[in-house]
Amino acid sequence: MKIDQGIDMYSWMVDLFPICRSITGPGVRKTLKYISKILPEIKVLEVSTGEKVFDWVVPQEWLIKEAWIKDSDGNLIVDFANNNLHVVGYSEPVNCWLDLDSLKKNLHTLPEQSDSIPYVTSYYNPTWGFCIDYEQFQSLNSGKYHAYIDSEKVNGVLNYAEFVLQGESEKEVLISTYICHPSMANNELSGPVLAIALARWLKSLTTRKYTYRFIFVPETIGSIVYISKNYKHLKSNVIAGYNLTCVGDNRCYSYLPSRNGNTLSDRAAKYALEKANCEYIEYSWLDRGSDERQYCAPGIDLPIASIMRSKYGEYPEYHTSKDNLEVVSPEGLSGSFDVYKSAISAIEDNIKPIANILGEPQLGKRGLYPTISSKKSADSVALMMDLLTFSDGSHDLLSISKITKAPIEDLLSIAIKLESEGILTINT
Numbered sequence: 001m002k003i004d005q006g007i008d009m010y011s012w013m014v015d016l017f018p019i020c021r022s023i024t025g026p027g028v029r030k031t032l033k034y035i036s037k038i039l040p041e042i043k044v045l046e047v048s049t050g051e052k053v054f055d056w057v058v059p060q061e062w063l064i065k066e067a068w069i070k071d072s073d074g075n076l077i078v079d080f081a082n083n084n085l086h087v088v089g090y091s092e093p094v095n096c097w098l099d100l101d102s103l104k105k106n107l108h109t110l111p112e113q114s115d116s117i118p119y120v121t122s123y124y125n126p127t128w129g130f131c132i133d134y135e136q137f138q139s140l141n142s143g144k145y146h147a148y149i150d151s152e153k154v155n156g157v158l159n160y161a162e163f164v165l166q167g168e169s170e171k172e173v174l175i176s177t178y179i180c181h182p183s184m185a186n187n188e189l190s191g192p193v194l195a196i197a198l199a200r201w202l203k204s205l206t207t208r209k210y211t212y213r214f215i216f217v218p219e220t221i222g223s224i225v226y227i228s229k230n231y232k233h234l235k236s237n238v239i240a241g242y243n244l245t246c247v248g249d250n251r252c253y254s255y256l257p258s259r260n261g262n263t264l265s266d267r268a269a270k271y272a273l274e275k276a277n278c279e280y281i282e283y284s285w286l287d288r289g290s291d292e293r294q295y296c297a298p299g300i301d302l303p304i305a306s307i308m309r310s311k312y313g314e315y316p317e318y319h320t321s322k323d324n325l326e327v328v329s330p331e332g333l334s335g336s337f338d339v340y341k342s343a344i345s346a347i348e349d350n351i352k353p354i355a356n357i358l359g360e361p362q363l364g365k366r367g368l369y370p371t372i373s374s375k376k377s378a379d380s381v382a383l384m385m386d387l388l389t390f391s392d393g394s395h396d397l398l399s400i401s402k403i404t405k406a407p408i409e410d411l412l413s414i415a416i417k418l419e420s421e422g423i424l425t426i427n428t
Contacts, residue, residue, distance in 0.1 A: 005201075006334030009193040010325075012038070013248070016189050017325060020084040023123060023180045023218035024061040028159045031179045031192070032216065038196050039163055042216075046157035053228040056221060059123060061156035062090045067149040069103070069130060077145065078130050084182040085321050087149060088129035089121030094149045103145045109134040110320065117321035119184065123221075133321075160217040160226060163199055167208035169428070173347060174234065174241030174304065175199075176226075176291055180218035184323040187312055190248030190333065192216060197337050198344070209348050209428070210239070223294040231300070238302050240265040240347050243292045246308040246315075247336035248328030253280035254311040256287060259296035263303030264347060267398045272342035273307065275407065276335075281311070289313060307339055349412045350398050352427040353391040353419075361388070366421045384414050391415075391424050 016034060021027035029044075036042045051058045067080035067087045080086045088108065098106075106129045108120045114134035122129075128149055160179075177195045181188035199214050217223050227234065242265060246254075253273055257266050273280045285296075289312055295304035309332055317323040355361075363369035369381055383406055390400045397411045404411070418424045 004334075005197050005337045006330030006332070009190075009197050009333040009337070010328065010330045012193045012196065013185060013189045013328065014325060016192070017183050017185060020064070020182050021180055021188070022062050022089050022121075022182070023221055024059065024156065024158045025063055027182070028179055028218065032159060032161050035161070035192065035196060035216065039199055042161050042163045044159060044161045046159050047225050047229075048157055049155040053221075053225050056224050058158050058221065058225065059090075060153040061158075062151065062153055064091070064149070064151040067091070067130070067151070069148070070146045071141075072144045072146075077136075077140070078132055083117060083321060085117045085119050085184075086131055087151075088127065088131060089119075089182070090123045090153070091128040091149050091151055092126050093151050094128045094147055097144050097146050099144060100140060100142050103147065104137075104140075106130060106147070107132055107137060109137045113316065113320060113322070116317075119181070119319040119321075158218065158222065158225060160215065160222045162216075162226075163214040165199065165202050165208065165212040165214075167211040169210050170237055171239045172211045172213050172234075172237045172241075173344065174238045174295075174302065175212065175214045175244060176223060176241065176295070176304070177216055177244040178219035178222065178291060179216050180222065183321075184319070185325050185328045186246050186248045186310070186315070187318055187323050190246060190309075190328055190336070191244035194244050194247050194333065194336055194340065198340055201341065202344070211237075213238075217291070219291055220294065223291040227294060227300060234302060235300075240268065241295070241302060241304045242269070242340070242343070243290055243295065243304055243306045244340075245290050245306065246310060246312045247340075248332050249309045249315065250329050250332035250335065251310050251315070253278050253335075253339065254283060254306075254308040254314070255280055256283045256292065256306040256308065256311065257285055258292065258303050258305045259285050259301075260303065261285065263305065264350070264398070265303045265305040267402075268343040268346040268350070269305050269307050271346050271398055271401060271408070272339045275342055276339050278339075283311060287311070307336070307343065309336060346398060346408050349408050350396050351412065351415060352393065352396045353387065353415045353424045354393045354427060355388060355391040355424050357423055361423050366423075368417070368421065383410065384418070387411055387414050388418070388424070393427075
């Protein structure tokens with residue numbers, strides 16, 4: 001497998017991994033600034049604290065400078081500077097001494113994964129806390145501890161970004177990913193770096209049938225903001241799309257359908273996975289958990305699905321400090337790129353052929369059928385005949401490909417030849 005794209009994506013992940021991201025604040029802006037160096041056309045946008053977006057309100061910005069726990073001798077027990085998962089996201093400022101029992105009430109652990117630091121947030125309920133691995137938690141001795149978090153919440157903005165590649169049609173394919181988690185690789189950074197790579201590839205094409213809209217948003221609140229700002233346009237123009245997340249490991253493939261389950265996005269995703277000849281786990285809409293919830297919500301009803309490697313919540317390192325750069329690989333990222341490229345190409349190439357001739361056309365007089373009939377000659381035009389028999393206006397190439405097991409690009413090539421002879425009409 002070629003992994004040139006994977007090598008680039010992995011290098012971007014290495015650069016972005018140390019940044020402390022949350023749903024607002026400097027980490028998001030720093031991440032978007034980095035992306036803009038690769039995609040200069042990206043447009044960074046903002047929405048103010050307190051703005052109502054559908055049933056939600058944009059929260060204050062969270063700024064954190066320093067956080068630690070020290071024992072009574074001044075020994076450093078926990079330090080945010082060593083791992084930005086050590087502090088509960090959106091923690092309130094604190095500067096106090098506590099006994100061990102009181103401190104433990106503000107410590108989060110994973111006993112079943114004793115050497116992992118959990119990822120914990122509390123965006124909308126004021127609290128504070130630290131996250132440590134369970135082994136360290138058990139080793140704490142009785143005594144006094146100094147807990148210190150230098151953070152604040154301020155009125156500011158929530159940042160997000162979009163990058164639009166114009167195509168021949170105003171109809172759009174939406175690619176969404178999120179930029180709001182601190183240092184985690186597969187769950188956080190694999191989506192943005194894949195989006196960058198796909199955007200770069202699509203930019204390189206001389207022609208594009210559809211317009212492509214890439215958005216980089218904080219998960220949940222960011223997608224809600226974006227939909228609220230662009231609702232009418234998205235409803236009118238988006239014909240397909242994907243939520244990019246958890247695409248960096250090399251263990252398996254996963255497919256999460258849209259709520260509808262049979263949109264163009266769904267069919268192209270399954271086509272691409274089957275074309276790659278890889279086994280994959282097919283989840284149901286009941287297994288949702290990322291921004292597809294917002295895009296497919298009742299009344300929004302956008303055709304958004306997801307192709308993943310190990311699905312969020314289904315791999316042991318998920319939402320822990322173990323979701324690091326060792327979990328992902330250039331090979332895993334490259335595989336995801338190839339599958340998404342295949343799905344997008346299928347969307348681009350998908351057409352609906354309609355026969356122009358009543359009955360079976362005579363292909364021989366057009367030079368499309370061998371002059372001597374034999375089993376071998378019949379086999380050579382079998383796919384052409386199969387395409388024609390389903391050119392009834394109700395089948396597109398994705399459905400014909402599923403029936404015939406033929407690649408869409410082969411069917412498209414035949415359809416173009418038949419159209420040039422006036423035998424069928426190609427509708428998009």
